[in-house]
Amino acid sequence: MDGPLTDVRVLELGSLIAGPFCGHVLADFGADVIKVEDPSTGDPMRHWSQDRPGGTSLSFPIIARNKKSVTCDLRTEEGQRILRDLALSSDVLVENFRPGTLERWGLGFDELQRINPRLILVRVTGYGQDGPYAQRAGYGSIGEAMGGIRAVTGEPDRPSSRVGVSLGDSLAGTFSALGTVMALHARTRTGRGQVVDTAIYESVLALMESLLPEWAIAGRRRERTGSILPKIAPSNTYPTADGAEILIGANQDTVFARLCALMGVPGLADDERYATHTARGERQQELDEYIGLWTRAFDSADLLDKLHEAGVPAGRVYQAEDMLADPHFAARQAIVRLMHPDLGEFPMQNVVPRMGHTPGAVRTVGPRLGEHNREVYQGLLNVDEDQYEQWRAQRVV
Structure with missing residues (x-):
């Protein structure tokens, strides 16, 4: 059974979470996601994790699952030419650079449209592509603060708190994936791609229910309320007796x-x-x-x-050990276990949502850096061995 996006090729230029989470969702449902990474460092997410057994990130195998990894130095003219060739045969390009970065490399939307009018450009940033804050550095935590979730999270007598995961980044990635699918659907009618512009702060704001009219109309400001919602009881x-x-x-x-x-x-x-x-x-x-x-x-x-x-x-209130032992999680296969080349059996969350006829699937853990260079460059771009070795010698890939 094929996922619903098996006919879609995605170039993922992003790093860390916001952009790659979009690619993660699309890859789960069958898209051929080619992750383009810097040849020297790769995605910093490869090195970020609270626990790194043997120096191996426990986060990267999840957010990069089902993807292919190629290396390409986009700061070089040759690397930019390679990306143009990849864009010619792709449906979607996802990036989460600061606005203007692609344009400086000669890879802005106008240029990409000239190469491939059907290409969809998904841009994930802290503040969006325009507006007075567009050029500011924007991380997920800042978007959470600006979007309103931080002000209402935590105990009322303490400073605002964060949720224990990168909520803003993941929300932006999820909305970006939704925008990608909508743009693909629109392309079936128009034949043309478009820009999907996702701001982290707006993705958080989308969750904030009636926060704005409560203040503007009723004059009530939502505050931090700990484990309760005020006036909602019990x-x-x-x-409990055993401390749970x-x-x-x-x-x-x-x-x-x-x-x-x-x-x-x-x-x-x-x-x-x-x-x-x-x-x-x-x-x-x-x-x-x-x-x-x-x-x-x-x-x-x-x-x-x-x-x-x-x-x-x-x-x-579940911890990880509760999830791994729970019969409902097991019955619905909410957790899948794959083999990691360095860590052995690797449990992770399964694909959401479930689809009856074209389900998604977790096929592979995140790839090694440049693992698919030959497959993509020689198979997809028909690059010969001499050219490939020249790129390697020049550290373009």
Whole structure:
């Protein structure tokens, strides 16, 4: 069974996360993603990781999975000529350089369109391709701050916090992949490519629900609220006898009634202090404390069994070891295991979303630097051995 993008060739010039995450999504669904890297250093992501057994990144094999790696020095005229040749037979080019970089290399959209009018140029940056901030250096963390997510993340009595992953970069990559597919669809009608311009801060802003009208119309500023959403109760993490955190979401009237019955206090659901969504929201803290006293009497597994049987949404706050041992993860193959040439069995998250007839798949871990040079340059561009060896001698590849 083929993925839906098996007829699409993508050139990925980006590094780190924002651009490569776009390529990662497209490659998962069958696109032939050729990652173009600097011959001397490669993508810095190859060297970034909290834990690097034997100097091997644990992040790069995931974000570069299903891709091919070629090396090419785009700062040289010969390297730029090679990229033009690659662009001629490609559908998409993804980059996350600062605006103007491709233009300085003679590889701007106008030039790429001259070479291949059907080429789609996907540009991922901190602030977008235009506007007064376009030329600023923009990392994902800055985009998260500007887009609003940092201001509402963390405890109210502490400085703003970050989410434990590179959320802004990954969001920008995801929206870029969506934009790529839309541009491919539009190309079937127009026959022409276009620019997909994704800003990290705008990708974060897209998640911010009613943040703007809450301030502009209602005069209310969202603040950091820790593990709760204000006035949404009960919906929080609660303690257990064995020290685990269990999240319970019982803020809907009917679900709250089921929780009260399970706790042995069915009348609480009809008590005017808690009978409505608004009333519970006004007494959020006292309600959470009351429920916490009850949950502390049970081990987490016993508590979850009771909650699930009663039809109350609940779940453990998972760590990696919980995911690897969970039967639901296993049944849906949410985690796949591939063999890494240096690290052996390598677990990673599977493809999302699932598709019934043209599913994506994880076929390979991230490649070695330049692993596919000969395959691409000699196979796709029909470069002879002498030319290839000359490029190597000149350190163009």
